[in-house]
Amino acid sequence: MNDSDTLDLDNYLPYLVNRVGTIIADQWGGEQLAPYRLSIAMWRVMAVLASKSGQRQIDLADLTSIEVSTLSRLVTRLVRMGIASRTRSASSTREVVVKLTPKGKTLVARLVPLALGYEAAAIAGVRPDELAMVKSALRRIYTNMKARQQADGAAGAGERPRGRRRSVLAAE
Numbered sequence: 001m002n003d004s005d006t007l008d009l010d011n012y013l014p015y016l017v018n019r020v021g022t023i024i025a026d027q028w029g030g031e032q033l034a035p036y037r038l039s040i041a042m043w044r045v046m047a048v049l050a051s052k053s054g055q056r057q058i059d060l061a062d063l064t065s066i067e068v069s070t071l072s073r074l075v076t077r078l079v080r081m082g083i084a085s086r087t088r089s090a091s092s093t094r095e096v097v098v099k100l101t102p103k104g105k106t107l108v109a110r111l112v113p114l115a116l117g118y119e120a121a122a123i124a125g126v127r128p129d130e131l132a133m134v135k136s137a138l139r140r141i142y143t144n145m146k147a148r149q150q151a152d153g154a155a156g157a158g159e160r161p162r163g164r165r166r167s168v169l170a171a172e
Contacts, residue, residue, distance in 0.1 A: 032114050042074055050108040054099040
C-alpha cells in the first residue's frame with residue numbers, strides 16, 4: 001500500500017468535520033435536548049423556523065439538510081408535540097408551510113442560550129479571526145458541495161446509489 005491508498009485522518013476534512021459535529025451533537029443532544037424528547041434533527045428544524053419564520057416544507061428540507069420524507073416525519077412529531085404547526089400554503093394547496101407554535105417559540109427561547117453556551121465551549125481558545133475564517137471556509141465548502149450536487153443531478157447522477165453520501169464519509 002502506498003501513501004495515496006491511505007488517508008491522513010488528522011488532515012482529512014470530512015473526518016475532522018464529522019468528529020467535531022458528532023461530539024457537539026452527542027453532548028448537546030444528550031444533555032439538553034433529551035429531556036424535551038428532541039433529537040438533533042428536530043432541533044435543526046426548530047432553529048431554522050425560529051430564525052426564518054414559516055417555511056415551505058421543501059425549503060425547510062434544504063435549509064436543514066434533512067431528506068424530505070424524513071423531514072415530513074420529524075414535522076409530524078413536532079406537530080404532535082405542539083411545537084410546530086403545518087398548514088397549506090395560501091399560494092398553493094400542494095405546498096405545506098411549517099411554523100413554530102407559541103410553545104415551540106418558548107422552547108427555542110429557552111434552548112438558544114444553552115446552544116450558544118455549547119458553541120462557546122467548543123470555540124474556547126480560538127481567536128475571533130480564526131473563528132471567522134473557519135466559519136467562512138465552511139460556508140464556502142458547503143456552497144461548493146451543493147453546486148457539485150446540483151451539477152451531478154443535472155448530468156444524470158440520479159443513477160448514483162442512494163447511500164453514496166454516507167459511504168463517502170464512512171472513513172470517518
